[in-house]
Amino acid sequence: MALLSLRAILLTVAIVSTFIQSSWAKPLGTGIHKHHSLDTWFLVTEQSSYVISAAGNGYLVNMHWGKRLTQLDDLNAMVVEPPVFSQIIPVTEAREELPVFGGLRYRENILKVELPKGIRELNLQFAGNANITDKTKLDLDLRDGNRTEFLVTLHYEIDIENDIIRRSYTVRNGLDDRVDLSKASSAAWHLPYALGWDEQRELVTLSGEWSQEAMVQTTRLSPGVKHTVESTRGFADHVSHPYFALAQVPNAVNPTTDVYFGALAWTGSWEITIHTDTKGFVRVTGGIHHQDFGWTLEPGESFTTPVFAAGYTDQGIPGARHRMPRHARKYQKKNVATQKDENVFHPVLYNSWEAVSFDLNEEKQMALAEKAAPLGIELFVVDDGWFGVNSPRDNDTAGLGDWDTNPKKFPNGLKPLADHVHKLGMKFGLWFEGEMVNPDSDLYREHPEWVFHYDGVPEYLSRTQLVLNFGLKEVRDYIFEKVAGHIKEAGIDYIKWDFNRPMQGVTMHNYDRNPQEAWVLAVEGYYEIIARLKERFPHLWFESCSSGGGRMDLGALERTDQVWTSDNTRPDARLFIQYGASLWVPPRMQYGWVTDSSSDKSIEIPLSFRFHVSFMGSLGLGSNINKFSKEQLEESTHWIALYKKLRHVIQNGDLDWLVPPSRVGELVAVTESIYNDGDEAVILAFRHNSPFPDSGELSPIRIRHLDENAIYRVTIWQEDPQNPVDEYDLSGALLMYRGLELPSLNKGMFKSAVVWLQRA
Numbered sequence: 001m002a003l004l005s006l007r008a009i010l011l012t013v014a015i016v017s018t019f020i021q022s023s024w025a026k027p028l029g030t031g032i033h034k035h036h037s038l039d040t041w042f043l044v045t046e047q048s049s050y051v052i053s054a055a056g057n058g059y060l061v062n063m064h065w066g067k068r069l070t071q072l073d074d075l076n077a078m079v080v081e082p083p084v085f086s087q088i089i090p091v092t093e094a095r096e097e098l099p100v101f102g103g104l105r106y107r108e109n110i111l112k113v114e115l116p117k118g119i120r121e122l123n124l125q126f127a128g129n130a131n132i133t134d135k136t137k138l139d140l141d142l143r144d145g146n147r148t149e150f151l152v153t154l155h156y157e158i159d160i161e162n163d164i165i166r167r168s169y170t171v172r173n174g175l176d177d178r179v180d181l182s183k184a185s186s187a188a189w190h191l192p193y194a195l196g197w198d199e200q201r202e203l204v205t206l207s208g209e210w211s212q213e214a215m216v217q218t219t220r221l222s223p224g225v226k227h228t229v230e231s232t233r234g235f236a237d238h239v240s241h242p243y244f245a246l247a248q249v250p251n252a253v254n255p256t257t258d259v260y261f262g263a264l265a266w267t268g269s270w271e272i273t274i275h276t277d278t279k280g281f282v283r284v285t286g287g288i289h290h291q292d293f294g295w296t297l298e299p300g301e302s303f304t305t306p307v308f309a310a311g312y313t314d315q316g317i318p319g320a321r322h323r324m325p326r327h328a329r330k331y332q333k334k335n336v337a338t339q340k341d342e343n344v345f346h347p348v349l350y351n352s353w354e355a356v357s358f359d360l361n362e363e364k365q366m367a368l369a370e371k372a373a374p375l376g377i378e379l380f381v382v383d384d385g386w387f388g389v390n391s392p393r394d395n396d397t398a399g400l401g402d403w404d405t406n407p408k409k410f411p412n413g414l415k416p417l418a419d420h421v422h423k424l425g426m427k428f429g430l431w432f433e434g435e436m437v438n439p440d441s442d443l444y445r446e447h448p449e450w451v452f453h454y455d456g457v458p459e460y461l462s463r464t465q466l467v468l469n470f471g472l473k474e475v476r477d478y479i480f481e482k483v484a485g486h487i488k489e490a491g492i493d494y495i496k497w498d499f500n501r502p503m504q505g506v507t508m509h510n511y512d513r514n515p516q517e518a519w520v521l522a523v524e525g526y527y528e529i530i531a532r533l534k535e536r537f538p539h540l541w542f543e544s545c546s547s548g549g550g551r552m553d554l555g556a557l558e559r560t561d562q563v564w565t566s567d568n569t570r571p572d573a574r575l576f577i578q579y580g581a582s583l584w585v586p587p588r589m590q591y592g593w594v595t596d597s598s599s600d601k602s603i604e605i606p607l608s609f610r611f612h613v614s615f616m617g618s619l620g621l622g623s624n625i626n627k628f629s630k631e632q633l634e635e636s637t638h639w640i641a642l643y644k645k646l647r648h649v650i651q652n653g654d655l656d657w658l659v660p661p662s663r664v665g666e667l668v669a670v671t672e673s674i675y676n677d678g679d680e681a682v683i684l685a686f687r688h689n690s691p692f693p694d695s696g697e698l699s700p701i702r703i704r705h706l707d708e709n710a711i712y713r714v715t716i717w718q719e720d721p722q723n724p725v726d727e728y729d730l731s732g733a734l735l736m737y738r739g740l741e742l743p744s745l746n747k748g749m750f751k752s753a754v755v756w757l758q759r760a
C-alpha cells in the first residue's frame with residue numbers, strides 16, 4: 001500500500017474531524033503533550049505545532065510542522081491510517097525524524113554507523129520509552145530492530161515564545177563490541193508542501209569570505225535538487241554561516257508569509273542540506289560535517305550530537321529575524337553568567353588594532369587610554385602584538401603561542417597599563433589567539449608535536465601559522481594556565497579570543513581511539529577553555545572572533561558574551577554584513593566599530609554616518625584618535641553619549657530592516673529597533689548616494705510594531721549629535737500607516753539619521 005500523500009491525509013483529517021468534533025477537548029496549551037492513547041506527541045509553541053508519531057508501524061515520523069494546531073485528536077486521521085511503505089513509495093519518502101543509512105532509504109540520511117560484523121545498515125524504530133520533562137523537553141528512545149542494544153535517544157526541547165525546537169540525539173552502544181560512527185548529523189526537518197503548484201520556496205543562505213561575511217543569498221528550490229551549505233575548515237567559517245531560512249515566495253520579506261528557519265550550534269565543520277522532492281516536500285538535514293568525521297563507541301559509550309535549532313513563523317523573514325536572535329539571547333542568558341542581567345549593557349569599547357596594528361607599547365597604549373576615557377569609552381582593549389619574547393610579535397609571522405609579555409613593549413608586564421586603564425574608569429581587555437602557533441615561536445620549537453599534523457606530511461601555513469591540537473589535554477591546560485595567569489595578574493576584565501586560519505592535518509597521535517575524533521575534540525576543547533575561564537573568573541567577558549565573523553554560530557553565541565562580526569569596518573560594507581548577521585545574531589552581541597576605513601581617501605564618509613552604522617548593535621571605536629581633531633573628539637563624545645541614552649532600546653530590542661540594503665541604483669537602508677511592546681523605537685536610516693539626476697524623494701518609511709493609538713515624541717538627529725534637526729509628536733497610526741518622512745536624507749552622499757520614538 002502506498003504511502004498516504006499529505007493531501008489524502010488532510011482530507012481524511014477533515015472527515016474524521018467532523019465526525020469526532022463533539023468530543024473535542026479544550027484547545028491545547030503550549031508545551032509538550034502526548035496523545036492519550038497513541039504514541040504521538042504534540043510540541044506546541046505560541047505560534048506553531050510540531051507533531052511526531054510512532055503510532056503506525058513504529059517508525060517515528062513527522063506529521064505536522066507549521067501553524068499551531070488546537071486539538072490532540074486533530075491527527076486521529078493520520079494515525080488511523082499511518083504511513084505504510086512499499087516498493088512504490090518506499091521508506092525513502094517517509095518524513096522520518098531520524099533517517100538513517102540503511103534499508104530502502106535513498107534521500108539524505110543523518111546517521112551512519114558500522115556495527116559489529118561489518119554491518120553498515122540501521123533500522124530504527126520507537127522503543128516504547130518516552131520522557132517528558134517540564135513540559136518543554138521530550139526524549140524518545142529508538143532501537144535498531146535487529147540489535148536491541150543499539151539505542152538512540154532523540155532529544156527535543158521547545159522554546160515556546162520563539163517558536164523554536166532544539167533537536168539533538170544520543171547514540172548509545174549497549175553491544176559488547178565497538179561501533180563506528182561515520183556520520184552523525186543533528187536532525188532532519190520536514191517541511192510540508194508549498195501550498196500550491198504556483199507557489200514555491202526560496203532558500204535564504206549566507207555566503208561570504210574574510211571581510212565580506214553574511215551576504216544574503218536567495219535560491220529558488222526546484223524538485224530533485226539538493227542544496228548544500230557547509231564549512232569543512234574545522235571552524236564555523238565565513239564562506240557560509242550555519243543558518244538557513246526557507247520562505248514561501250513571492251514576497252519573502254513580506255511579514256505575512258510562512259518561513260522555516262534554523263541554525264546549528266556547532267563551531268566546527270558543519271553542513272546543512274536542503275532537498276526538494278518532486279512533490280515539493282522539503283527535507284533539511286544538518287550537523288557536524290561528515291566528510292572526515294569519525295567517532296568510535298566502545299561498549300557502554302555514548303555520543304551526543306550538537307543542537308540544531310529550527311523554527312516556524314507566518315510572519316515572513318522579519319518574523320524569523322526576531323525569533324532566532326531572541327532564541328540565541330535566551331540561551332546566552334541561561335548559560336553565560338555575565339549576561340543574565342538585562343540592565344547590564346555591552347560597554348562602549350576602544351580597540352586600536354585598525355589604527356596602529358602591531359605598533360603598540362605601554363606608553364603608547366596609556367596615551368590612547370587617556371584620550372579614550374574622556375570620550376565615554378567604557379572598555380579599553382589591547383589587541384594583537386603585546387607578547388613574544390624570543391620571537392616578538394611585531395607582525396603576523398612570529399610569536400603566536402608565546403603568551404609572555406614582550407619585555408621591550410611592556411617592560412613591567414601588563415599590570416601598569418591595566419591599572420592605568422582601570423584608574424581612568426574603564427575596563428581592561430586583552431587579545432589572545434590561544435589555539436594557534438607561529439613556527440617562529442618558542443612554543444613550536446619546544447612542542448612541534450602539539451600542532452595538528454601528519455608525520456612526514458608538510459605542514460601547510462596560513463597567515464604564517466599552524467593550529468594547535470586542542471583535543472590534547474596538555475595543550476589546553478598549558479594555554480589555560482598562560483591566559484589565566486595574565487587575567488589574574490593584570491586584572492583583565494575581558495578577552496577577545498581569535499582564530500585566524502582553517503584546520504589541516506587534523507588527527508590524533510598516540511591515541512588508542514579513532515584519530516578522526518580530533519575534529520570534534522578540537523571544538524570541544526575550545527568550548528572547554530571558555531567554560532574554564534568563565535568558571536575561574538566569573539566576571540570575565542569573552543568575545544568570539546575569527547578573522548572577523550568566522551565564529552559567530554549559535555554554539556559560540558550560547559557560550560560567549562559577544563562576537564566580532566567582521567574585520568571590514570567600512571560603514572557602507574557593514575550595512576550588508578549586519579543585514580545578514582542580524583538573521584541570527586542578537587543585536588547586543590554584534591559589535592560595530594567606528595574606524596577610519598576605507599583606506600581610499602577619496603571616499604569621505606562623515607563621522608555621523610560611521611557612528612550611525614555602528615549604533616546598530618554594541619558600539620566600539622577603532623579610529624586613530626591620536627589623529628582626531630578637537631572637533632572630531634568632541635563630536636565622538638556626543639555620539640557616544642547619545643548612544644548610551646538609546647542603547648537599552650538597541651541592545652535589548654528586536655531588529656527589523658524596514659528597508660534592506662539594496663545594490664540597485666542607490667544604497668538605502670533603514671532599520672528599526674523596537675523595545676518594550678512598542679514603547680520606544682530607534683530608527684537608523686541611511687542613504688548613500690543616487691547616481692540619477694532626479695531620483696525623487698525617499699518615500700515615507702512605515703514604522704512597525706507601534707501602538708496605533710499612542711502619541712509618540714519623534715526626535716531626529718543627523719550630523720549634529722547635540723542638536724536634533726527635528727522634534728515633534730505623531731500618532732503611532734500615522735507613523736505606521738503613512739510613514740515617517742526624512743526629507744533631508746534626499747540630498748548628498750552618505751546621509752544618515754537617528755530617530756528616537758518615545759511613547760508620550
Ligand code: GLA
Pocket residue numbers: 353383384431498500545546547548564566567
Ligand atoms: C583578526 C581579527 C582582528 C584583529 C587581528 C589581529 O584578523 O579579526 O580584529 O584582532 O586578527 O591579528
